Amino acid sequence: MLIRVSDIQDDGLTVDDPTALGAPYSDPAWRLEGVRLHLECDQADVLVTGEIRATVPQICGRCLEPFPAAVRAAVDVRVVPRPTTGDSVELAADDLDVDFYEKDELNLATLVETETALALPMKPLCREGCLGLCPVCGGNRNQVACACRPAAPDPRLAALRDLATRLPR
Ligand SMILES: [Zn+2]
Numbered sequence: 001m002l003i004r005v006s007d008i009q010d011d012g013l014t015v016d017d018p019t020a021l022g023a024p025y026s027d028p029a030w031r032l033e034g035v036r037l038h039l040e041c042d043q044a045d046v047l048v049t050g051e052i053r054a055t056v057p058q059i060c061g062r063c064l065e066p067f068p069a070a071v072r073a074a075v076d077v078r079v080v081p082r083p084t085t086g087d088s089v090e091l092a093a094d095d096l097d098v099d100f101y102e103k104d105e106l107n108l109a110t111l112v113e114t115e116t117a118l119a120l121p122m123k124p125l126c127r128e129g130c131l132g133l134c135p136v137c138g139g140n141r142n143q144v145a146c147a148c149r150p151a152a153p154d155p156r157l158a159a160l161r162d163l164a165t166r167l168p169r
């Protein structure tokens with residue numbers, strides 16, 4: 001979805017229909033569930049604020065099972081005209097997120113994809129309190145209750161402990 005920056009009125013532009021964005025994700029497995037974005041001009045810049053909700057397939061960091069992660073991205077981006085080569089962009093300290101637009105065209109779909117990717121969990125978990133894999137048999141402890149004992153203590157440590165009990169006090 002391309003937005004003409006010159007079309008953005010003084011009171012801004014709101015996009016709250018996910019279908020208006022077409023297919024923002026290059027990976028068809030990612031699903032856009034909802035958007036509520038507000039675009040507002042600040043001189044030549046466009047401030048985009050709001051929220052994106054999406055479902056993105058992830059692999060659980062503990063049990064290694066794939067699962068659909070519900071992603072919620074808070075958007076607060078300043079989109080500035082792409083500088084012509086040689087120019088450098090002066091960024092204010094409070095502008096954490098900066099994106100570019102070119103020739104009066106702001107690609108909102110690309111922005112949605114970038115912001116969704118940034119909001120992906122660093123350590124995805126399929127569920128709160130996922131039990132993970134058994135370190136002994138490798139079984140998924142969410143699915144099977146294996147009877148493995150926790151790993152035996154290191155025999156060298158046991159020998160030291162044995163020695164310690166025999167030392168005179
Ligand atoms: Zn898991």
Ligand SMILES: [Zn+2]
Pocket residue numbers: 134135136137138139146147148
């Ligand atoms: Zn096991």
